[in-house]
Amino acid sequence: MDNIVLLVVLPLLAAFLMPVVARSSEVVARTLGLSVLFISIGIILNVWSQSGQIDSQAVSIVIGGFLPPLGINFYVDQISLFFALAVPVMVLLFWPWHRATSIREYSLMMLLTASASGLILSGDLFNIYVFYELLGIASYSLVAIQGRVSAVAASFRYLLMGSVGSVMMLLGIAIIYTQTGTLNLAHLSLLAPEKLNNMLGLASFALILTGMGVKAELFPVNSWVPEVYGSVSSNLAALMAGLLSKLAVIVIVRLLILLFPQPEALQLMGMLGILGVLTGELVAWRSRDFVRMLSFSSIGQLGLIFLAFSIPGEMGMMAGIAIALHHMLVKPALFMLATGWRGAVENLSGVARRSPFVVLLFIVLILSLLGIPPLPGFWAKYLLMVGLSSQDGFIYTLGMIIVPLAMVIEMAYLFKIVMIMYRKDNDEPAVNNSNIVDDSNIVDDSNIKVVQKHSKWGLAIAASVAAMLIAIVLQLQPASDKLLSLANQLSDRNYYISTVFPQIHTVRMQSIK
């Protein structure tokens, strides 16, 4: 069980060693990175199979031998283990295979992996901040090295927003520390009803929400999303939209549950979620560029997730997890389809005849995204609607109205694309696509004519996601049970506390040989 620490440590080790090893052999260095990812997956699967009790019992892992709250601990429960598994898997899936880049890019990918795992596992407020910063800097760097100078500019704007956000988060942590004098989440949670249930606590929540919200595509601090996703490769966009945003959301939710019991905190998050849904979908409706549309759709979906998590009680938790997991599957798949479809949607005219299977895949994915029964997306939306209607209060009523409207708008623009794809007359594209550079970088500088092709790997991912969606439909019963237990475990404060502090212990002296 202690091996879980290796999920963070081994990628870091690999990241440090890769440039060194690459000096003698680049192949070995690359293999090193990949093998660390496989080892990580192996470790998690091993934990999963070895201790079947993880389903029922969470574990707290002490780092440095100092029991919390003095030391830092990792908290492993179902949801963090799930995401810890998702991190290496998705990094592996969206590994920048085809790009002949420097070894340092792989190194950055490993750092991203480590920080993502650390973020989801960590049980210490400041440790979360450190991993969050590491995640941020790794992603700024990864965005900035995508070749084009526009990526650098987008990344710089992202960096400004992210840094100001994390400064705000640090401010929130400082306020919490002045109130409680501790940083361990379980300990904070123990003290929260007494110490943080006031205006200062709420203020620190607002600050932390803003800081983490930058990565989580929370409403006002997400203006980086279209710029960054528009200028990076689909692989990275898929990773960022699919995985990193969800990690930040889950951490926010964990903090919310453990630290901030106030209803105002929920309302604030819900309000921002609603605004995110509304603006995201509205702008996506206008967008004429495929990737830009996906980015704004992602903003909208994240808004839905925030709205769902702002519903108190089990229903909201279930809805939030369901939408988050669903989006985590679908959006990367859509970005993978975007590998061949970058550029204006008008250029997609007649695509359906050239690649009917891909279009069919696209339709299945967006149907699920829209929440058309019986695809999994529907059940998530259904939970959200039921949860919203179960609450009184302005925010939730507003959500009841906005969410369906947003879905209608989303449907309108997504099916506009489908109709364009099935159009017969593709003789005259409305705009020229001569400047598109696709992921495979098949660029001929002579007349900048581009061959756009889906990467086979991306298609395979999209197809397997679609298959997974259908498999979930066939296994609705177990899936919903699993969801319920995830939600229960995530929303149980006392469970968290009692896991980290099995007995109220006096801080045990470390035996010194």
Added chain:
Amino acid sequence: MRNIAGLLFAGGLAFLLLVLASYLPYGQTPMFLGDAILAHAPGEVHTANIVAAVLLAYRGIDTLGELSILFTAAAGVGLILGHRSLRSDSAGVNGAVNSEQHSGFITTRAVDLIMPLLMVVGFYIIFYGHVTPGGGFQGGVILATAFFLPVLVRPGTRIEHGVITLLEGLAGSGFILVGLWAMFYDQPFLQPIFDSFLGTGPLGSLWSAGSLPLLYLAVGLKVGSELAGLLVTVSEVPELSETNISDADDINRK
């Protein structure tokens, strides 16, 4: 419009934060964590400098993360500045490298003299980090400065990046390996190790804190090499001016 909005938000925020600050305690914060660590650190990790104990022992993984952040930043800077639009041999950039004048003889000599001294000071600060104020970070910065000063006074000097790469990789790995060493003994990751060789001295002496000085050494070397790397990378960028805007093709091929 934007200025008005900016002033409005900043002013509002100033007011609100001041109000928030008026609720904050001053000088009597609840120090649960601090008190506990102050009480236990001398006994548990044998460091006189409790900040070092917090950094390396109690919150060791924070420090690891921090080192990774520096590493990431250095790698990112290296990759961004490695683009050919920023290389001195790039077509769009004139040969501006040599525009910086060689410093005078006195400066050069002085720097050459002062460099070993700085190195010694840096290592001293690192090694005594767990005993007195200072430690890996401060010492690392001094090391980086010491390394970089000769480059500064001799513009155009080509630095072999290999040394820095090697050093930063090995120092970072060293930190992790010390942590993994504990796991090898079935202890949690990063647990300080005290055995007959390490950490037998009395509190306040150099060999008192188990494996912590090793960690601090790793931190110092890591910070030093990263910062030196940063400085060197930036120093290799040619001077840009309005006239030599590079429209170098955007496809990054290395």
Added chain:
Amino acid sequence: MIWIVSIVVLVMLASAIAVLVLPNMIAAVAAASVVSLALAVLFALMKAPDVAMTEAAIGAGLSALLLAMGLKRLGLWQLED
């Protein structure tokens, strides 16, 4: 004590404003360095020697050096304005 603190804080705030308004970029970077120095003094006054050392070394020294080098590369290194 309070006088020292007040003066240091005032210097710090004044140079922070100077960073934003000084037309000369070199002066701005220098002012940023002064902010860091003042901050380091404050840290020292508040009995945080480790932080004070770090702030002085990194904030006032290395970071200023880095920025100044950047300034030179950006073509903004103009002593006369």
Added chain:
Amino acid sequence: MPAIEVVLYSGAIGLSIIGLTGLLLLNNVFRMLLALVILESGVNLLLILSGFRLAGVAPVILPEQLSNLSAIVMNDPVPQALVLTAIVIGVGVQALGLAMILRIKAQYGTLNMLKIREQLEFDLAVQSGVATPVSAHSPVSLASGRERQLSNHKDEQ
């Protein structure tokens, strides 16, 4: 005469707000980077303040204090460690930002945030093949920038 904590808190918050105001009002990206540094410094000061004790001494045990450890009041070491971390993180962000600025300057030829944004939007639109957005600020420079790029492509052949 206000109490000392008012001075310190005002200093910390004032520093942050000055940094933030700079970020909001300035257009020069380099100066924005400086403002970001100031903003971070302000929050660091606030964090140190949170661990300050009225009669506290530095959390370093001097050899002569060894005999009566429990008698001395020390400042909280944890915020100090946190601030150390934060300072180092700050310098990392700063270096990264500087590198980006250098690259932007090299290829866009400007340090003005508004112009950078315009260029960025223009580039994104051109990449996606969507029609060029009409620039509110400097349509001329945009058009010329694009032309320059195209002509440069030709030159390279």
Added chain:
Amino acid sequence: MSVLDDLLLFTALASVAIIVLRRFAFISKFSVVVYVLATVLLIKMSALGYGGEAVYSSFTVNVLGQVLQWRFDALSWFFALITLVVALFTALFMSGAWGDKYRKEHSKEAYGLLQVALILNVLSMLVLLASGDLLSLFIGWELVSWASFMMMALNPDKVARKAAIKYIVYAMAGAMAILMAIAMTYNMTGSLDYVQVMQGMAQLNNSQIAVLVSLYAIGFGIKMGVIPFHLWQATAYAETPGAGAVFMGAISARMGLYALILVIVQIIGLTRVAAIEIPYTFLDMQNALAWVGALTTIIPTYIALKQNDARYLLAWHGVGQGGYMLLGVMIADSIGTAGGIMHVFNYATYQAALFMTVTAVIYRTGTSNFSKLGGLVTQMPLTFMVMVVSIIGLAGIPPMNGFVSKWLIYRALLLDGQPLLFVAAVIGTLGTILSVYKLVHNTFLGQLRLEHQDVREAPLSMLIPMLGLAIIIFATGVMPGVVLDWVAAAQIAIGIAPVEHNLGGIELVQGGLNMIWVTGVMFYGFAVGAIIFYFLGGKSKHIHQYDNYAGGHFLTSKVRYHYSNHFYAGLMHLIGGWYRNIFIKLEYALVSLVSFMSQLSENFYRSSQPAMLVAAIVMLALWYIMSADGSAPVLVQGLQGGMSK
């Protein structure tokens, strides 16, 4: 395995088979067999139509604490019967000459996809009709929507595509309204099972019921195309490829009525609905819905008058006839409900027949534009006959079946004391008669155009289903008791007293209707008239179609006299322009609003300074928190306190 399982499983397997085999030539025959077999399976459940117990599916799904189940009762069976019969006739129609031509004009794939769309529509409708709780109802509902969308989107034409998109946006909006209502129902009653929801409804107060009814009515109403959601339907159905339009026009929109009856009449109960007063009006909610029905009868019918394309005219009628059904159901007594439900059957028969005739005309002439048609009666007499039979049914004139259901509705309105609604319904019928005359005149009467002189009668494969439907129209018109049996069973299923009837018609204390007598009298009258005409007068002669005068001039055979433009110019002038297109303008305004807001949001995302947003949100959030905390008035004091501390 119950019979319902068999039916659903069979249809599902058949869909798979048709999807797989869609490119083969035998697919048309195969699908006919499929529908015959499915109808046989349905008939095995015919006990339902005569008051039998509901048939439950043995297949259930347990998800998120809900048990999804499927069942058939008399109402579902009645609708399923209509669906399958119409599908059978459509498949028959498609299997012959029309299908061959479609294959040739488009492709094998296109024809196969049409068959796929048809079976998917049938399957989804059966799933919807079989739903046993609100969640499975919603699932079925969405399936129907998307199956319809697929059918509509098969036409590659630009107008059709646009209509399909419009449809699916409307449908999504409706579905979202229903989802909202279902979520609220769940929270109010604690269950989604029909029986438990029905019990739970008793505990709800009027305002809750009002919200639920409005949401459900909007959701289901959009599918039915009631005012003000009628804009999508006509174009979408008219532009569906020929045979598809037959099916869609006949039954697709009626699924909305089914769900409406199920939820609002059966589960919520019209007495509860009637108890809700709408403020500032003299109406209660039931009346309001009835008025919606009446307006839906009138407005689309008069829009139909203006159409210059046969398909559009029929499609607009489809919208209008839905209003009658809603009106009938909303009267809520045994006669009115019977009229409403029976009208579904009658409407399906004649609408299918009418679309078939129009498709046959298109098949032969290549157009359905009135300006390019006319005088086809000499070339296509049988088609003409079918159309006449159907429009008699559509206009509600004896002895065809449309008369019976309309009579029931009128009768109920009169008995219920709703003179205004009665007048509205009569106005609607007037419009119907005028526009069906336009249809038959402009297509078949007048002078034959030169280019159509070689047109022949529709091929046999198309005539057979048309004639079959015509026979059904006439037979159920003479013997409405056959259908009324099923209607009465459905009424029992939804908890309304069944209508008293016999084979020939309705038995009422206030005076019933016996269609056998009516028909007998009519034919007797015709016979007497004919006898008088032929034998006593006998002064008639055949005049050739071209033997015509206009303005005192003889028209040569080169000039075809065919009056189609501005057919009802006078009437249109009377109606006046001020409210024409009012709904289109409304829709446009809505789209503009969305567009405006979208632009607004986009400007937000183009903010030049990223940190501005962070600062803004932090400030606003802190402000919100500090004021929500109740410390707003204390803010300034707090500051002062901080200063003086």
